[in-house]
Amino acid sequence: MEDSTESEVSRRGFLARSAAVSAAVTVAGGAVPAGATTPVAAPPGAGPVEVTLRVNGGTHRLRVDPRATLLDTLRERLELTGTKKGCDRGQCGACTVHVDGRRVLSCLTLAASVPNRPVTTIEGLADGDRPHPMQQAFVDCDALQCGFCTPGQVMSAVAVVREGHTGSDEEIREFMSGNLCRCAAYPTIVAAVKQGGGR
Amino acid sequence: MTNSPIGSTLNRVDGPDKVTGAARYAGDESPTGLVHGHLVLATIGNGTIRSMDTGAARDHTGVLEIYTPDNPLPLHGVPPGVAFYFSETRRPLSDHEVRYHGQIVGLVIAETPEQARDAAALITVDYERRPANASFRDNVDDAVVPEPTPLPMGLPITILADGVPSIDAALAASPVTVTATYTHPARHHNALEPHAAVATWDGDRLTIHSTTQAPAAHAIELAQAFAVPADHVHVVNPHVGGGFGGKAFTWGPTYLAAAAARRLGRPVKVVPTREQLHTTTGHRSAAHQTVTLGSSADGTLNAIRHLSVTQAIGEDPGTRLTMKAYATENLHVSLRVTTGLNVPTTTILRAPGEETGSFAIECAMDELAIELGLDPIELRTRNHLTHTLSPDPATRLPYSNKHLIECYRLGARRFGWDTRNPAPRSTLATGGWLVGTGMAGAVLNASRAFTAVRVSFRPDGTAAVATSTADLGTGMRTVLAIMGTDSLGIPVDRIRPLIGDSRLPVGPDAVYGAQGSAATATVAPVVRDAAADAVEELINHAVTEPRSPLHGRDGVRYTAGDLTDGATTIGFGDLLTTTGGTDVGATTTSGPVTPPSYAFASHAAHFCEVRVHRLTGEIRVSRMTTVVDAGTIVNEKTARNQIVGGVVWGIGPALFESAHVEPDTGRIANANFADYLVPVNADVPDVDVVFLDHPDTNFSPLGARGLGELGTVGSAAAVANAVHHATGIRVRDLPITPEKLLTTPTGQA
Structure with missing residues (x-):
């Protein structure tokens, strides 16, 4: 598990940054419809930026498009495709990873905004060949169907335990509600969080 | 010999890949x-x-x-x-x-x-x-009879008892009638x-x-x-x-x-x-259904009239649902479709026709039960359908292994239905929550197609079970692993399910893959046939291949991964390694018995408890019980997950899901997950699922009918009926959002 004391951020700070990133992504992201009268030009000086990403214990020095999200960078540059893109707007949770030991939505996080900060993805959760207890719990409880939301669910589940939000089934449901499962394996996800969290 | 795992609770075989990020989806390829x-x-x-x-x-x-x-x-x-x-x-x-x-x-x-x-x-x-002409509702009155197609939908069906001139006459002659219009917005799969x-x-x-x-x-x-x-x-x-049809x-x-x-x-x-x-990509049509039920005073249905309007024949509630729901002497179903709407293309979505139809019919049955002062289960039991409805009595087939009444009774017992006070708005819990319960029945046609499966033995001691279908989360890989173990007597971890590739074997009727709740029912029985053929090929290989230690022997038989003539025994992996390292197997095509002597359908009964806040109209589903009659259950663990998911696919339309189509532009104003609401974890209670597990061996030797869509059929009606029981307010226009409950219940001051 990575050191979570480094670069600790407040929740308020994180939310503010996420909102700013969200706005940037929306403007740059084609939300301005074709036919709009004022097309958005690329911002000045928007050339590639250098960033060092620390992912699953490895270090990657990359030149990235400043618009590149952590999600796209993980998937398209680092070939870590376990993290999924379900909405690209922070509404589904499929892209959940840990930064500084906290769960974040990698689709709302610019790669350039997390230099040198420890990032853990679903590929980095197991201890070698030994699955993380939460991963095993998801298998044992059948807390999945299609599996597409599962990496994000597992990353959130690990964080929910760490956050101390497993006091009751209701609390688990509430704190897992940022992760949509369209197959609706919700009851078994709750069971898995309990098993994986040792409850 | 490995015991057959059919009916056990095996972990999903692709679970480890899915929880580690190793499972590769199309977009992961670069x-x-x-x-x-x-x-x-x-x-x-x-x-x-x-x-x-x-x-x-x-x-x-x-x-x-x-x-x-x-x-x-x-x-x-x-x-x-x-x-x-x-x-x-x-x-x-x-x-x-x-x-x-x-x-x-x-x-x-x-x-x-x-x-x-x-x-x-x-x-x-x-x-x-x-x-732009984008309002479905504004076009309902102008909907037209659809052009005939080769598909068994979109055509009106009328059944009348001897001497009855018309469905309207049958309804007019019924001592009790209820009629109501039920509406659904357009909805999106949103996989x-x-x-x-x-x-x-x-x-x-x-x-x-x-x-x-x-x-x-x-x-x-x-x-x-x-x-x-x-x-x-x-x-x-x-x-x-x-997938869900999308x-x-x-x-x-x-x-x-x-x-x-x-x-x-x-x-x-x-x-x-x-x-x-x-x-x-496609979405589910909006629907506008008017149902009229006519019954005797004791609740025996005399006539059902079900008039539907949707955007396309793919959403045909009458044909898909009502024809299989309840016994009646007189019936008329029809569909009209809107034309010229400036909206995106519709397609099938989980239980097309059945889901929309079941909401209308199962709510109408609830309304009739209330009108008659009859328990909703008793009303359904009195109208239990034992044979198919058909205009030609000679073509009516008996339903095979139908145990719907057992679903009602077992569900009622588990749920505690018998202690229910039937009066609407009769229970107020602490905190201002009105508590209500409702139930609904479910029927889903069970079909099975001809398909091809290849079973092959490999030198590494594993056996491949291959067919060109897909696992959408349905558990198909696990079903193939279980059927391979059942057929070959080797452990599940020596079976290699191969799916998800157009080059794998597929029968002519099964090219449409994982849909219609028919994949397991289609594929699983064929694994047994293909395995038997593969064993025959393996034995033939063992006795004819010169390098085989069983070459030329008589009476060679296969048992649990080994070949033996009584004197010499060798595992198939060793045999194939010795003989040159190639796979040996067989590709087999099989399918249902035709013409059938029975009609086949899976059934279920849903029971739902809701809590509705009397001041805010907030609705919480607090309990659900679903009892399933789908024949043999191949893997209880994945089947249960499918049913729970299906039930939640009823809670979604009942309470949340709706495309907000702007009537003047056709723009879908809520085309994202923040505004197109789907159920989240906090919306879903524990769902109590019970399988009756009566094998339907008329359907296939395995006896497993489909169930992937079954949970979705009727569950929205169970929620709506519970909301009515809680509040006294009958909402027929889905979704049931809180503002629809901030009104005075009918008959109350």
Whole structure:
């Protein structure tokens, strides 16, 4: 598990940054419809930026498009495709990873905004060949169907335990509600969080 | 000998891959030389493209090509087979007409996803606009009888008892009648995985990693569009991130990905955004249903009239549901469809027809029970359907192994139905929560198709079980592993299920893959037949292959992975290693007995408890029990998950799901997960699921009928009936949102 004391951020700070990133992504992201009268030009000086990403214990020095999200960078540059893109707007949770030991939505996080900060993805959760207890719990409880939301669910589940939000089934449901499962394996996800969290 | 795992609770065999990120979905592929496509969509609902300014986009860094109606990509013909009726027949970019808001009008190809996306935002379109006609509700009165098709839907059906002149006369002669109109908005599949496609051409051969429920049909549809033989298209889809009908057929973004890849000579990836998926792939039609039930005073149904209006024949509630629901002497179902709506294309969505129809019929039965002062279970039991309804009595078939009444009774006991006070608005819990309970029945046609399965023994001691279907989360891989173990007597971890590839065996009737709740029912019995044939081939190999230690022996038999003649015993892995290291197996095609002597359907009963806050109208589903009669359960663990998911797919439409189509523009105003509400974890209680597990051996020797959609049928009605019981307010227009409950209940001060 990575050191979570480094670069600790407040929740308020994180939310503010996420909102700013969200706005940037929306403007740059084609939300301005074709036919709009004022097309958005690329911002000045928007050339590639250098960033060092620390992912699953490895270090990657990359030149990235400043618009590149952590999600796209993980998937398209680092070939870590376990993290999924379900909405690209922070509404589904499929892209959940840990930064500084906290769960974040990698689709709302610019790669350039997390230099040198420890990032853990679903590929980095197991201890070698030994699955993380939460991963095993998801298998044992059948807390999945299609599996597409599962990496994000597992990353959130690990964080929910760490956050101390497993006091009751209701609390688990509430704190897992940022992760949509369209197959609706919700009851078994709750069971898995309990098993994986040792409850 | 390994015991058969049929009916056990085996962990999903692809679970470890799915919890570690190792499972690969179409969009995870990035072949060398890959470029990225981003779609440009129309921002008007009806009109003609006069011109498009792509200059700024062309100048954008990394942009390779921009396809528009002025620079289209060749796509031939129309979708073949049933895809013609359930997908978009017009090829994308094939003309300058805009028929709906969000129609594809361009595709930008660039070196990176960011470049393609930003360049797409620089394109401007000059339209000649026309008024959009996008309100389903405004078009209901003008709906028309659909053109006949080869499909068994869309046609009116009338059954009348001897001497009864018309359904209206039958209803008029009924001592008690209830009539009501039930409405559904348009809804979207919203599988978590977008429709991703990564296409690579080698000459006139296409390899496409594409998310599809039906790899073989997908290959046929793509081959048609590119005018190449079907075996020149190789579809690869090892994992599919949810389908629900939305990935049964091929949609515009996928066609364009493949077309652009062919034109550019480079691999192309296209993954529509969540918003784009709402219009560039199919959705579920809105529905408007008027049901009239006529009964005797004791609750015996005399007549059912079910008049439906939807956007297309794929959503035909009367044919799909009402014909299989309740016994009656007189029945009329009909469908009319809207025409000329400026909205995106409809397609099938989990339990098409059955889900919408069950809401109307099961709510109407609740209303009739209240009118009669009869318990809703008693009313259903009195009208239990034992034979198919048909205008020709000679063609009526008995339902095979139907245990719906047992579902009602067992569910009632587990749920505690018998202690219910039937009076609406009779229970107020602390905190101002009105508590209510409701129930509904469910029926889903059970079908089984001819398909092909290959079972092969391998030198490494494993056995492959291969067929061209898909696992959308349904547990198909696990079903194949279980059936392989059952048939071959070797442990599950020595079975290698192979699916998700158009080149694997498939029968002529099964090309449509994982849909219609028929995949397990179709594939599982054939595994046994293929395994028997493969064992025969293996024995033949053992006695005829010169290097085999059993060469020339008599009486060689296969038991639990070993071959023996009594004197010499060898495992098949060792045998095949000794004889040269090749696989030995058989491909077998089999299917249902025809003509059938029975009708087949799976059934269920749902029981729901809701809490509705008397001041805010907030609705919480607090308990559900569902009892399932689907024959043999192959793997209880994955089957239970399917049923729970299905039930939640009833809670969603009941309480949340609705496309907000702006009537003047056809724009879907809520085309994202923050505004198109789907159930989240906090919306779903523990769901108590019970399987009766009565094998239906008339259906197949295995006895397993389908259940993937069954949970969805009737569950929204159970919720709505519970809301009525809690509040005294009957909401017939879904979803039941809180403001619809901030009114005075009928008959109350």
